[in-house]
Amino acid sequence: MTGAPAVVPSYSCTIDELMVVAFSRALANDTRAFNGAASFVPVCAYRLARRTHAPELVWAASSIAVDADPAVVGSSTLSDELWGGASMLANSPADFWTYAQGARYNTFAFRGAQMDAYGNVNNSVIGPYHSPKVRLPGGGGMADLGCMIPRIYLWSTTHGPRTFVERLDFRSGLGWGDGGDHRASLGLPGGPRLCVTSLCVFDFEPETKRMRLASLHPGVSVEDVQSATGFEVLLPAGEVPITAQPSAEELHILRTEVDPSGARRREF
Amino acid sequence: MTGAPAVVPSYSCTIDELMVVAFSRALANDTRAFNGAASFVPVCAYRLARRTHAPELVWAASSIAVDADPAVVGSSTLSDELWGGASMLANSPADFWTYAQGARYNTFAFRGAQMDAYGNVNNSVIGPYHSPKVRLPGGGGMADLGCMIPRIYLWSTTHGPRTFVERLDFRSGLGWGDGGDHRASLGLPGGPRLCVTSLCVFDFEPETKRMRLASLHPGVSVEDVQSATGFEVLLPAGEVPITAQPSAEELHILRTEVDPSGARRREF
Amino acid sequence: MPDGATIALGGLSMNSAPMAFVRELVRADKRDLTVVAIVAGMCVDWLVAAGAVSRVVAGLVSFEGLGLAPHFRRAVERGETTMEEYSEHLLICRLQAQARRLPFMPTVAGLGTDVPALHAGSGTLRIETDTATGRPYVACTPLAVDVAVVHVHEADATGNARVHPKLIWMDSEIVNAADRSVVTAERIVDNASFTAEPHRSSYPRFMVDAVCAAPRGAYPTSCFPDYGHDDGFYADYVAACGSPADFGAFWERRIAGPETWDDVLAANGAAVTDGRVAGGST
């Protein structure tokens, strides 16, 4: 489902590791995060951040297991295999949804089959809604958590023009909406902060709330990103930096403690 | 707080026993009840009914302990002393209030410092609301459960003209409201069924929804009830029956199994 | 469970769906069901494959990283089954409005997305404005459910039921909303098991209308801590969906054909044992 060009980083790390580390470094110590299905990159990023620069970071595995610290990441990010070491198993209706609505959980990451320049996502249909070319799973909690959670992160392991589109076929989950102050005008907190892809890292231009290149992965050019992106990519003032290389310590922790079985590679 | 005339039943039971049994007999097998504070008469009635004619009756002690079957009734009907033998301790916000709102619990009993002919109650103030003669505790859950629960029972151990009034100083809890179809017009289910007092049992006249004498306790006359009641007491067609005498079995079960410590007498 | 009924299925994604019960629906040749499932997958796909479903009311139907739900996908693309799509929380709010006998439940979920507009015609969701603050919200109207079916670890004969180590997913929302509820249980236990630990009960007997013993009844979804989902079954299922003939054989041999649920488990190498299901495809 992607037309992304192959990227071979010139680093001693793989693209999954580069993405996890880039995501991880963006997370502050007061992050209180949770995850949904098939979210290996975010799960590894949360775990890595907690073991490096953000020791007080909260991660609720599957939105349920608060402060989980499992020995390995298994084949599902909703499985109880991920819940080892938790201090609390929260109940979804009474606890999770209250914490999410009150922004007690302040951080969530999602992605869609399509994403637009404002960080809105589509995971419902490709093609016309009522006679779709592809019926996708549905937005699940994206329409909810996109509205409730102030710090939204997006990621994509398939950066190509079919994923990053000018216009979504359906808006299943809210990013910055129509841009500008649209989100605030709905009374909703925060919005998307970063989008970490297989080619680059986007942030969001503060006024328009459109994706803007924040850094290029090694070996990727601005033109590579633009040609893999269906909307006009905003550029920062000055030269676009290269995504910072993971430290040896980060890589060691990621490979040996956070995700020794390499579950993060399931998304690639 | 009562001007009730003394009642000395000519039975081999006391008034508390007569009231508990009268209440108990009114409870159907599909009763799903719970109780609040200082509710000894209802608690004994639920327990007695379950042991006699209504074996499937549900009683949630303190609204929490489903199917509790304690050895004794203690000094508070909200105490964990009442929770022995329960099959479930429900959580109040997530479980109890959902069951109550959905009428999964279908039966509740309350009383007030004042009660009117429609079974509305006042437990908030005596006198003007903002400069009260007596500031009472407040309605607690009466305003809630009076609206949510289809089968409401009232009781009073102090049947006198200061309790049964023409006009409440404040309506803390809803019975039949203004009477007639008022309650249904608010979209609310059911309404009060009986009021068991220290002098008599009232039911509610089907059209007006006003209290109507259903039976007189032994030795009590219609005039006794009327003079102890601040509103006009409706009479049934024909002669007013005498409240049925408890059976020997009922008395035995009440005294030895349901409430061996006599907690029910705390209300008298 | 008549044809045309609205049935809500418990579980979340690859966890704790009442699969043994779903197979009984398949074998009973049900038709025209409306299936409510907040976050679902295999349970919906079986019912759609059997031609039992005219409408799916859900937030998500997938096999997570193991793929799309093939029959669901195809039936919706062909217009044979309607996907009445909500988000998780919008669906929860509709269930809560029903359970609590409220005209609606308000939420900010769905604001700014295309989801509410899908339901403007039916009126099941309405975007409204708070009169005091001017803030918009989505009013979620009650969703009536005829029967909810959930899978638990233990139940007694009267209907008391519990999930180990506690109820974490959203099954209580469908039980609370439904007119009637069916519990399938890994084990039927004595009531004394509940009275010994009443704080661990998940449902009281008066919320449960029927109890069925169904050991390993969530297979191939998980019922942790007892057993995990069976990756191998999912993979084989998705592979078989590549051709109608393959799927027909798979369906007959591993899902619909075996006489009993134990036979299904045996056909999938997942017979009831003390351990977790690991792999398990035959």
Added chain:
Amino acid sequence: MPDGATIALGGLSMNSAPMAFVRELVRADKRDLTVVAIVAGMCVDWLVAAGAVSRVVAGLVSFEGLGLAPHFRRAVERGETTMEEYSEHLLICRLQAQARRLPFMPTVAGLGTDVPALHAGSGTLRIETDTATGRPYVACTPLAVDVAVVHVHEADATGNARVHPKLIWMDSEIVNAADRSVVTAERIVDNASFTAEPHRSSYPRFMVDAVCAAPRGAYPTSCFPDYGHDDGFYADYVAACGSPADFGAFWERRIAGPETWDDVLAANGAAVTDGRVAGGST
């Protein structure tokens, strides 16, 4: 906790109120507090007796069958303290609207009673009509709370906390609504105690801003199964309220005067032991 703050107290009636914390407020000579308590009694009466409270926001304040709360009653009758009266569920709905960042929570509670009209002026409750069904409902607006204080059995140093055998009352509603939360705990335990049984945790650390050890900290209310409420204390308290002199002496000797909470317990014959408090008045 500045003068003028809005503080919500946990517990229900004669159960699990954070009394040791309340005594600290008394000794700190707080003024002009707004006290939110869904169903309360002794905790409110102590604060009113100390002159700390300008407004009580509650559904019920009493000592159950043991009498009215004397200082609360008198202060409201004299106009010294305002009773902002709700029902239990109306108050819960206001707290839920706050916790969930909703413009309001709807309920049928209070319809047909005089309670909503008390708040028509302030607008904290509004009777509205559902646009689709014409059904009336009460819109309960958010109730902001500066600090919630709840008493639990066990907490760890990071703020994870649990109630035994489970959280049954409505304390989570005030914790969820409040900007900050304080937990007083019978026992401080290691985090390992939580990770060993994570399904039993009541609050995660990120909902708790401060933890204080307070053995027997709910006295004279209950903290079952550890100890029951102390009937004798309630009776002595009510009796002492008959005269200002008696109450002054009682207050000094048994509540406000003792140096530490342990001294309070000792003065009431309720020192920390392994058994339940039974009686206990000196």
